[in-house]
Structures are given as C-alpha cells and as structure tokens.
Amino acid sequence: MTKGTSGETLALTKRTLLQTSAAAVLSAPFVNRAWADTIELNILGWYGTAESDMVGAFEEANNVKFVPKYYAGGDNMLAALAQNPPGTFDIIHTDAEYAKLLIANELVMELNPDDYPMDDLLHEDFTKFAGHWDEDGNLFSLISRFGHLGVSYNKDALSEKEASSYNSFWMPKVKGKVGHFDWHLPSLGQMSLLTGNANPFDIDDDAWEAVQEKTMSLKPQVGGYFDFGGTFAGLKNGEMLAMCGIGDWVTGILERDGAPVSSVVPEEGGIQWTESYSIVKTSKKKDMALKYLAYTMSPEGQVKTAQMLGYPGHCVTGAGRALLQKEDEAEAKRSGQIKGHKNEPIALIDDGRISYRDIPVQQDLEDWNDFWSEYKNA
Secondary structure, rough: OOOOOOOOOOOOOOOHHHHHHHHHHOOOOOOOOOOOEEEEEEEEEEEOOOOOOHHHHHHHHHOOEEEEEEOOOOHHHHHHHOOOOOOOOOEEEEEEEHHHHHOOOOOOOOHHHHHHHHHHHHHHHHHHHOOOOOOOOOOOHHHEEEEEEEEEEEEEOOOOHHHHHHHHHHHHHHHOOOOEEOOHHHHHHHHHOOOOOOOOOOOHHHHHHHHHHHHOOHHHHHEEEEEEHHHHHHHHOOOOOOEEEEHHHHHHHHHHHHOOOEEEOOOOEEEEEEEEEEEEOOOOOOOHHHHHHHHHOOOOHHHHHHHHHOOOOOOOOHHHHHHHHHHHHHHHOOOOOOOOOOOHHHHHHOOOOOOEOOOOOOOHHHHHHHHHHHHHOO
16 A cells, blocks of 8 residues: 555555546647657646746757646646556656655656755755655655645635635635635645644544544535636636635736735645656656756746746745846745745745645555545535
8 A cells, every 4th residue: 555654665556546537637649740850758747847938948959849748636647657658758747745656666767966956955855855865865856846835715705814724714705615626635734734733644543533524524615626727717717715725826827817816824834835857767868858857957947937837836946036036026026935025935934834745644645535535525
C-alpha cells in the first residue's frame, strides 16, 4: 500500500494508478512539426506549463517544440503515467508530494544540484525540499515554483476578515455557493488544519475521524466539485462565492482581469503547493531536458513562472524575484513578492503559518481518496 511513513517504501499500487479515468487527464495532441532537426520534448504537466508564454522563448532559441499532456491533480498524473507506455514522456512537472513516488519507483533520473542556483533559493527549506531528494541525499526533482492555499472568496459576499477563517465556509450567506477544487489533498488538508492538527497530513486515526466528520458537516453548504476550468468559471461568474482547496493560483488570474475575488491565508494556517521538474529515465532527449531545467531556474525562467498565464506562482530564487520586481512590479506587489508585504510568502513560512502539502503519513493515500468519493456522493 502507499504509505508516507519514514523508511517505508512508497510503492505505486495498481489501484492508485488506475482509479482515475483517462477522461480526467486533459491532453493536447502529439503534433509533428515539419521543421528540420526540431527536437520534441514530451512533457506531462499541469495546464499552462508548456504554453508559449512559458516555453516560447526557449523553443525559439533551441529549435525545440514542447508537446504537452496536461492533467489536474496528482492522482491524475499517476493515471496518465499508467495509461501511456514507458518512453512517452521526457519531462514530468509535478507536485512535490507526488515527486517522491516517482523517485521511490525509480522512474526519474538523478540531477546534479551544482547545475542549479541552490544557494539563491529564497528559503532554507527549499534547498532540501522533502520529496525532491532520496534517502541518500541525491537530487531527483528540481523545485520550480510554489504558492499558498487558503480561503478563496468573492469580495462582494465576504470581507477579508470573514474569509480569514475556514469557518467562513459554514456561513449562512454562502450556503449552496461553496465549491471544492475536486482533489482530496488540498481540501482535506485544510479541514485538518481547522480541526487543530499542526501537521495536517500526519495525523492519527482519531484525528482522521475528526477530519472526516468536520468535512461531512460542510456538505449542505457545497454547490459543486470542479475541475481546473470549472473552478475558474465558478468564481468568475459568481456561481460560487467561496472555494475550498485553492488559492491565488486561481484567483490571481481572475483578479488580474478585474473579477471581485481574492484569496487569504486564514488564521488556522495555509497549505503550500510546491511544483518541480523531473526528467524521465527512459527519455532519449535528456541533454535538452536538462537544458530546459536550467532555464527554469534562471532569472528569466523564474519571471515566466510568476507571470504564467495558466496560473501564477511564486519565484523560488532571489534573482528571479528581483527581476520580477524590475520587469513587472504590479504582479510582484499583487502577489506579495516584495519584502515587507503583508502577504509576503516567505514571511508566512517563517511565521509558521504554512504547512507543506503532502500525501497522508499515517493512512493510505487510497483511504483519503475513498473518503473523498464518499463525501462527494453523500
């Protein structure tokens, strides 16, 4: 079974890999380019990571074409791996808690930390981020960007003060208008914080029972469970007035476009999503894949990750943040990526208000997934 306990093998079970249907994985066609000597890099990643705003400059400079297969949610990433033959992908862009599964199952190649500006990472936790290194201290997955999950809300319905607690989801004025991003880890992690767990993903059976009871009590408030696109649409059109399991990675795009929405890390704490790149062991284009990973850690690559049209994220390097402040001061201010800002993401970590998202430690991953299905169908 898939466990997160220290020293235990993180084995991908057939059930874990196959329980998400192929229809849940968003895919772009594997098109062929007529350019002579063009190198195609097949990437499995979250939507937006292989669009022109992110990879266009690298493609042009290196005669490369990225061919993406998109997914939303780590379980869907595992399903995509199971449903495609070995050798399909060159690069995997994934969340840190799922990167550890790729490493444990020897699916990705070792990286040389000396190839990257590890000494310029904005927080000491990032230099040896859990899930990116094996037990022997070898690097296999490269941190690229991060963001924080909290309460996302319609500012015409809730004030920032009201939204500064997960209890806002139970307020009468948002009954039937509370949405979930349809992935168990973010929402259940937030419910775990609300029930008082300092480490929301490392909880005993009694605490897990309390999380399930608290989550079930929210059911009368819930108006829907949404995929990537539905989450955006629900907030944009006012169908949902509050959203559980997301943060600025969704509302930031809508906010840029003038929608009356925002996100806040509540008093009970927030959860950090952390994304990384790994190179598949079976890739025949490892040299170009390595070149792209280096590019993502350059100041220019970091600015692109902060501005990504698919969904915004925070820079992980000091040089990247400095260039963002110079080239796009408005986005740096909007996202708090300026020292002294009230929502400055590194300060939130240092203040102990952020927990890193993980897979369950004391339960099976499938236990949480099974409960999520039960909750949705209740």
